[in-house]
Amino acid sequence: MNKMDFIKGQDAGSAQQVGASPPRLEARRKVTGRAAYVHNASAPRMLHAKVFRSTVAHGRIRSVDVSEALALPGVHWVLTGEDIRQIVPNPYYGPAFHDQPVLALDKVRYVGEPVAVVLADDPYVAADAVNLIIADYDLLDSVDDEIEAMTSKAVVHEELKPAGTFPDLKHLHGKRNTNIALDYHLRRGDVASAFASAHRVFENEFRTQATMHVPLEPMVSMAVPDDDRLIIHTASQSPSFVRLEIARLLGWPENRVQVKVPHLGGGFGAKLYIKLEALVACAALIARAPVKLSLTMEEQFYTITKHPTTFRIKTAVDAEGRITARKCEIFWNGGAYADIGPRVTQKSGFTAPGPYDIENVEVSSYALYTNRPPAGALRGFGIPQLVWAYESQADIMARALGQDPLEFRRHNLLRDGRPQATGTIMQDSAIHEALELVAERLGWNEPFDRGSGDIRRGRGIAVGFKASISPTTSVAMVTIAADGSVSLSISTVDMGQGSDTAMAQIVAQVLGIRTEQVNVVHPDTDATPYDMATLGSRSTYHTGNAVKLAAEDARTKLWAMARDAGIDTESGFSWPSVFKAHYGMQAGTIIGTGTFIPDYAPADENGQSPLVTPYWMIGATAVEVEVDVRTGHLNIVRMINAVDCGKPLNPRIVETQISGAATMQLGFTLSEEMNFEAGQVTNASFADYKIMGIHDIPGIMENHIIEAEQSKAPFGAKGVGESSTFGISPSIANAIEDAVGVRLYELPLTPEKVLRAIRSAGGNPLED
Amino acid sequence: MSKDIAFTLNSRPVRVTVGSHENAVDVLRRFDLFGARESCGQGLCGCCTVRVDGKPLSGCLTLGLKLEGAMVETVESLDAGGELDPVQQAFIDQGAFQCGFCTPGFVMMTKQLLREKPQPDDEEIRSYLSGNLCRCAAYPEIVKAVKDAAARMAAAAA
Ligand code: FES
Ligand code: FES
Numbered sequence: 001m002n003k004m005d006f007i008k009g010q011d012a013g014s015a016q017q018v019g020a021s022p023p024r025l026e027a028r029r030k031v032t033g034r035a036a037y038v039h040n041a042s043a044p045r046m047l048h049a050k051v052f053r054s055t056v057a058h059g060r061i062r063s064v065d066v067s068e069a070l071a072l073p074g075v076h077w078v079l080t081g082e083d084i085r086q087i088v089p090n091p092y093y094g095p096a097f098h099d100q101p102v103l104a105l106d107k108v109r110y111v112g113e114p115v116a117v118v119l120a121d122d123p124y125v126a127a128d129a130v131n132l133i134i135a136d137y138d139l140l141d142s143v144d145d146e147i148e149a150m151t152s153k154a155v156v157h158e159e160l161k162p163a164g165t166f167p168d169l170k171h172l173h174g175k176r177n178t179n180i181a182l183d184y185h186l187r188r189g190d191v192a193s194a195f196a197s198a199h200r201v202f203e204n205e206f207r208t209q210a211t212m213h214v215p216l217e218p219m220v221s222m223a224v225p226d227d228d229r230l231i232i233h234t235a236s237q238s239p240s241f242v243r244l245e246i247a248r249l250l251g252w253p254e255n256r257v258q259v260k261v262p263h264l265g266g267g268f269g270a271k272l273y274i275k276l277e278a279l280v281a282c283a284a285l286i287a288r289a290p291v292k293l294s295l296t297m298e299e300q301f302y303t304i305t306k307h308p309t310t311f312r313i314k315t316a317v318d319a320e321g322r323i324t325a326r327k328c329e330i331f332w333n334g335g336a337y338a339d340i341g342p343r344v345t346q347k348s349g350f351t352a353p354g355p356y357d358i359e360n361v362e363v364s365s366y367a368l369y370t371n372r373p374p375a376g377a378l379r380g381f382g383i384p385q386l387v388w389a390y391e392s393q394a395d396i397m398a399r400a401l402g403q404d405p406l407e408f409r410r411h412n413l414l415r416d417g418r419p420q421a422t423g424t425i426m427q428d429s430a431i432h433e434a435l436e437l438v439a440e441r442l443g444w445n446e447p448f449d450r451g452s453g454d455i456r457r458g459r460g461i462a463v464g465f466k467a468s469i470s471p472t473t474s475v476a477m478v479t480i481a482a483d484g485s486v487s488l489s490i491s492t493v494d495m496g497q498g499s500d501t502a503m504a505q506i507v508a509q510v511l512g513i514r515t516e517q518v519n520v521v522h523p524d525t526d527a528t529p530y531d532m533a534t535l536g537s538r539s540t541y542h543t544g545n546a547v548k549l550a551a552e553d554a555r556t557k558l559w560a561m562a563r564d565a566g567i568d569t570e571s572g573f574s575w576p577s578v579f580k581a582h583y584g585m586q587a588g589t590i591i592g593t594g595t596f597i598p599d600y601a602p603a604d605e606n607g608q609s610p611l612v613t614p615y616w617m618i619g620a621t622a623v624e625v626e627v628d629v630r631t632g633h634l635n636i637v638r639m640i641n642a643v644d645c646g647k648p649l650n651p652r653i654v655e656t657q658i659s660g661a662a663t664m665q666l667g668f669t670l671s672e673e674m675n676f677e678a679g680q681v682t683n684a685s686f687a688d689y690k691i692m693g694i695h696d697i698p699g700i701m702e703n704h705i706i707e708a709e710q711s712k713a714p715f716g717a718k719g720v721g722e723s724s725t726f727g728i729s730p731s732i733a734n735a736i737e738d739a740v741g742v743r744l745y746e747l748p749l750t751p752e753k754v755l756r757a758i759r760s761a762g763g764n765p766l767e768d
Numbered sequence: 769m770s771k772d773i774a775f776t777l778n779s780r781p782v783r784v785t786v787g788s789h790e791n792a793v794d795v796l797r798r799f800d801l802f803g804a805r806e807s808c809g810q811g812l813c814g815c816c817t818v819r820v821d822g823k824p825l826s827g828c829l830t831l832g833l834k835l836e837g838a839m840v841e842t843v844e845s846l847d848a849g850g851e852l853d854p855v856q857q858a859f860i861d862q863g864a865f866q867c868g869f870c871t872p873g874f875v876m877m878t879k880q881l882l883r884e885k886p887q888p889d890d891e892e893i894r895s896y897l898s899g900n901l902c903r904c905a906a907y908p909e910i911v912k913a914v915k916d917a918a919a920r921m922a923a924a925a926a
Binding site for chain 2: 023024026027028029030031032033034035037039040124213214215216217218263264265266267268296297495496497498652653656657659660663664685686687691692693694695697701
């Protein structure tokens with residue numbers, strides 16, 4: 001970079017930065033294989049950790065015999081839950097509930113739960129030692145299914161332990177003999193009388209399966225003790241949370257815990273809150289040595305998953321096909337530990353009636369404990385599970401009423417200015433535009449080749465929406481060094497979504513420099529300020545606003561310093577000369593700060609709020625699908641996605657977010673499913689858990705950004721990492737029905753399920 | 769059991785002690801080469817791709833001892849001298865990655881494809897790269913990047 005660039009200051013980069021598509025700041029590091037991942041990290045005297053896991057779904061721990069493991073040469077420590085208790089008397093963590101022990105205590109609650117950990121010089125020795133540990137359990141009845149969990153005698157947690165930070169969870173404190181971690185309710189209007197006077201009532205049940213994020217960089221954390229401090233290098237999406245939660249567990253002030261996050265090899269919600277950090281932290285303090293834990297791909301499946309759901313949806317329509325009432329009951333299979341499940345249950349729950357204008361609504365959404373690996377956030381935060389149901393049912397109803405599915409939606413969709421189920425007025429939400437765009441691009445109203453013989457074609461459409469996770473805080477800091485060079489410090493994690501680049505664009509735009517001149521400091525809680533977490537497509541809006549404020553603050557300070565020095569700020573001026581004039585030499589730092597918390601109004605006991613979210617995210621998909629009626633195989637001939645993300649900061653990166661999220665959801669729609677036998681995941685490998693590969697991309701895939709602008713957003717932009725997931729699953733199921741006349745209610749839409757449905761419909765069912 | 773072995777690593781002779789249970793990724797880590805990285809550990813994702821005696825291999829399935837006497841090249845060899853390889857430049861220009869964890873594997877395989885077939889069509893590209901997974905699903909951009917790289921290399925050769 002040319003040093004002269006800074007000297008001209010404002011004039012140097014007068015070109016538009018926001019809305020342009022500069023390449024990612026870290027591009028060279030990534031293509032050369034030199035980007036820093038935690039995976040690369042090591043420390044002198046480091047011990048390798050390997051976890052010994054429960055083989056039973058639910059049991060009381062009778063004994064854990066670690067003697068043979070401990071005797072293996074090269075093994076330094078073998079720790080169990082009781083050892084952890086020596087340094088953390090109450091070793092339970094979690095963002096919503098303090099329910100998850102660092103290592104199992106008294107009980108195990110799922111197959112794969114960490115029970116003990118071996119620390120050894122060498123990772124292979126640690127793995128060998130794990131095989132020498134013997135645990136003995138008294139088996140307890142277990143519960144797998146979210147519906148069973150509502151009434152099951154098998155209770156996963158004796159007592160509920162809400163974290164106390166959330167007022168709406170307080171009533172659950174100390175509750176016993178229940179698997180319901182949260183029951184969320186929303187009521188609006190009078191559902192009962194609307195159902196009584198309805199023209200037609202439709203009642204359906206839809207289900208989704210357990211899936212896993214499988215970031216290609218498996219979870220990894222390393223803790224390094226440093227006298228009275230602890231440094232944690234971790235592949236985490238939420239360094240600020242890791243710091244405060246580890247400090248809470250240890251009873252330390254936050255400033256004695258330092259959390260550093262380099263590049264992340266994908267996250268998708270898997271690397272949020274506490275995953276391995278509490279274990280490596282405790283192990284490192286006990287061993288008084290650095291401890292690194294790198295999960296295998298298989299172990300990721302035992303760590304966090306996406307909620308399987310059952311969604312019972314009941315809808316009333318009048319004679320014109322207008323939806324008059326909707327009752328939603330959603331059951332979220334949260335697994336053995338709550339993680340962020342209660343938030344998914346609630347924050348997604350209130351959108352369960354869909355982006356439709358409905359007078360009378362009732363939502364009941366239940367977070368349930370079961371004896372399965374914990375479920376948390378996965379790209380969409382529960383929304384894809386909901387859209388799957390309400391957009392499948394939209395087609396069921398349209399067909400039954402003899403209406404075109406697009407027309408049916410047009411009649412019923414919310415318009416800006418109308419209240420959503422929470423009472424919050426919709427605004428800046430291009431729901432109609434997104435739907436119309438995908439319909440037009442697919443040629444919805446034009447005739448198409450419906451196929452013949454064994455290959456039949458059909459089309460489907462779907463639209464969904466999502467609220468932002470509010471209220472949450474982001475803080476940013478922009479510094480200008482005495483030579484005029486600029487750095488941005490944020491704890492937002494760039495896990496591949498391109499936030500470093502987008503945030504640098506904001507800074508560059510405000511300061512009038514070029515994006516690549518901005519150094520983005522990677523999350524390091526000693527240096528970068530608080531950010532709630534990188535999740536739920538919140539960064540663009542929340543962090544983006546904080547970054548813009550910080551850059552404006554830095555600019556104001558620099559300009560003021562210039563005026564003090566008698567420098568004319570009307571035209572371009574030399575930034576270093578301002579510092580020189582002020583400090584008498586190349587010295588000093590300008591620090592601009594910005595803090596952003598969006599406007600938000602908490603909901604009342606009926607789930608009503610005038611402002612439940614600062615913005616809405618919108619995604620629509622239209623597909624044309626080929627079904628092979630002999631085999632049930634699907635071929636996605638065309639897929640058109642459109643999202644409302646406000647005004648994109650970096651259209652090129654946004655486009656890859658749209659296509660990446662859509663492809664991921666395509667995997668959850670067509671093939672991905674964790675299988676269980678007696679609580680044990682039986683396909684925790686890419687050999688049997690099929691994610692989308694290069695051959696699975698639809699023949700034609702278009703990804704569109706609706707022309708829109710979000711108010712109160714940084715340069716009109718809002719998040720986009722999840723929006724294209726919304727419509728994928730239901731649009732494909734709708735296309736299958738259009739092609740071959742069968743309706744599927746359960747994801748994934750495997751060839752077997754499609755074929756069974758076709759054969760059953762033809763009166764010739766397949767044998768089991 | 770472990771053994772001292774010698775081989776050529778990115779054009780330089782090296783010597784290292786390797787355990788019989790260690791794989792090629794473990795061995796490369798000793799040299800602080802992290803571009804080949806273990807993800808699935810089962811030969812199913814391509815993140816660990818290295819070139820051994822001119823052939824791309826899954827480092828996770830290659831025993832470290834097998835490197836003895838071999839000519840080993842990793843992604844770190846491609847920008848020797850600080851100049852990006854045309855394949856790397858094409859990956860940047862086409863935005864062919866997000867998190868970047870899979871990228872060295874795709875770059876190595878693309879390099880090999882273009883050695884074998886300088887002007888591949890879309891289908892040839894997809895089938896050659898079908899052993900590499902990208903969870904961020906940058907596949908459409910990867911296909912474009914391969915074609916872009918092919919065009920650059922052809923132009924440079926002309
Ligand atoms: S890690 Fe070697 S192929 Fe996946
Ligand atoms: S870029 Fe993230 S896995 Fe490919």
